[in-house]
Amino acid sequence: MFFVDSHCHLLFPKFRSMSENLDVERYSVAAVIDRAAKADVKYLMAIGTELADLEEIRSLADTHENVFRTVGIHPLEAAKHHGAFRSEEMAKIIRREAALPKTIGIGEIGLDYHYEKESQKQQKELLRLQLDLAEECRLPVVIHSRDAYPDVISILREYPGVTGVIHCFSGEEDFARKALDLGFYISISGVVTYKNAAELRETLKLIPLDRMLLETDAPFLAPVPHRGGINEPAFIPHIAEKISELLNIQIATLAQQTSENFFRLFSRCTKPLATS
Numbered sequence: 289m290f291f292v293d294s295h296c297h298l299l300f301p302k303f304r305s306m307s308e309n310l311d312v313e314r315y316s317v318a319a320v321i322d323r324a325a326k327a328d329v330k331y332l333m334a335i336g337t338e339l340a341d342l343e344e345i346r347s348l349a350d351t352h353e354n355v356f357r358t359v360g361i362h363p364l365e366a367a368k369h370h371g372a373f374r375s376e377e378m379a380k381i382i383r384r385e386a387a388l389p390k391t392i393g394i395g396e397i398g399l400d401y402h403y404e405k406e407s408q409k410q411q412k413e414l415l416r417l418q419l420d421l422a423e424e425c426r427l428p429v430v431i432h433s434r435d436a437y438p439d440v441i442s443i444l445r446e447y448p449g450v451t452g453v454i455h456c457f458s459g460e461e462d463f464a465r466k467a468l469d470l471g472f473y474i475s476i477s478g479v480v481t482y483k484n485a486a487e488l489r490e491t492l493k494l495i496p497l498d499r500m501l502l503e504t505d506a507p508f509l510a511p512v513p514h515r516g517g518i519n520e521p522a523f524i525p526h527i528a529e530k531i532s533e534l535l536n537i538q539i540a541t542l543a544q545q546t547s548e549n550f551f552r553l554f555s556r557c558t559k560p561l562a563t564s
Contacts (some may be wrong), residue, residue, distance in 0.1 A: 502524055
């Protein structure tokens with residue numbers, strides 16, 4: 289039995305603001321990956337959010353056999369990137385990175401109206417640009433949606449040939465049904481362990497097991513009993529335990545199915561024949 293963390297941010301020093309006393313040695317990539325492996329989290333997806341991080345994420349994926357990566361620009365980075373690059377330049381860089389072997393998806397892309405309502409037009413332009421590239425490169429996408437799911441669904445419908453995952457799903461039943469109808473997978477994070485996540489726990493029961501992924505979104509959204517602290521891939525079992533309880537299934541079944549789902553969706557990533 290092993291787990292896959294389908295969405296994590298491994299450049300922990302970048303998020304030093306989360307903790308004034310961040311222990312850089314404890315949260316080195318090697319230490320984080322080692323703790324994950326000891327918790328049976330054998331494979332990690334390192335998520336790209338901006339072009340400035342490309343070299344670091346490429347290097348860590350190339351260095352660690354069990355780490356794969358995506359390339360993409362987060363919606364909260366839309367205004368900054370539109371100010372620094374022409375659309376053609378962004379497309380050229382993403383296209384180049386997408387061709388590399390350890391790049392298995394385009395993301396994290398999407399829309400976020402919670403923090404950046406004033407950049408909606410730029411966010412939509414950037415989302416369509418990256419969906420065009422996903423279609424061209426035949427790669428799945430990792431979708432971020434916050435307070436924006438009607439527009440996310442509307443734009444995804446323009447790209448029937450593109451599939452992917454709704455990352456860190458927050459619980460809206462209508463969003464889940466429409467995303468599933470489009471062939472998307474849905475990823476569940478540590479939020480499912482929170483007391484105020486009743487809607488997510490109810491909607492979870494509607495998600496077919498063969499369309500579900502697990503993620504930490506580390507270093508954010510640490511699950512109970514670590515809520516409020518720094519999240520890391522080693523905490524995936526806490527999320528799995530809660531889901532197995534809610535769905536009344538064996539945790540081994542959940543681990544196997546969600547791992548198979550990951551390798552099916554991100555098909556450029558070769559499914560291992562055995563895991564030590």
